[in-house]
Amino acid sequence: MLLGLQCKSPLATVQDACQAEGLLALPAGENVLRLAPPLIVSDQQCDEACARIGLAAARVRGACAPSR
Numbered sequence: 001m002l003l004g005l006q007c008k009s010p011l012a013t014v015q016d017a018c019q020a021e022g023l024l025a026l027p028a029g030e031n032v033l034r035l036a037p038p039l040i041v042s043d044q045q046c047d048e049a050c051a052r053i054g055l056a057a058a059r060v061r062g063a064c065a066p067s068r
Contacts, residue, residue, distance in 0.1 A: 001036070001037055001039060001041070002034065002035070002036050003034070003035040003036075004028055004032045004033065004034055004035075005025075005032065005033045005035065005053075006031055006032055007031050007032065007033055008031075009060050011027055011030065011031055011032075011033060013060055013063055014033055014056065014060055015027060015033060017056035017057070017059040017060045017063070018033070018052070018053065018056045020056070020059060021052040021053075021055045021056045021059070022052060023035075023049060023052045023053065023056065035049070037049065
C-alpha cells in the first residue's frame with residue numbers, strides 16, 4: 001500500500017507537522033507527501049493515522065495563516 005498526498009502548503013512544513021504528530025511521511029516530488037504503511041496495518045491504525053493527518057493539517061493551517 002502506498003499513498004501520496006498532494007500538498008498546497010510547503011512540503012517541508014507539512015512533513016514537519018506530520019512528524020510532530022508522530023506520523024512518518026516522506027517527500028515524493030515537489031509537493032507530494034508519501035505514506036507507506038506496512039501491508040499488515042489494521043483498520044484501527046489507519047484510523048489513527050487519519051486522525052494524526054488531521055492534526056498535522058490543523059498545525060499547518062496555523063503555521064501558514066496570514067497575520068493580521
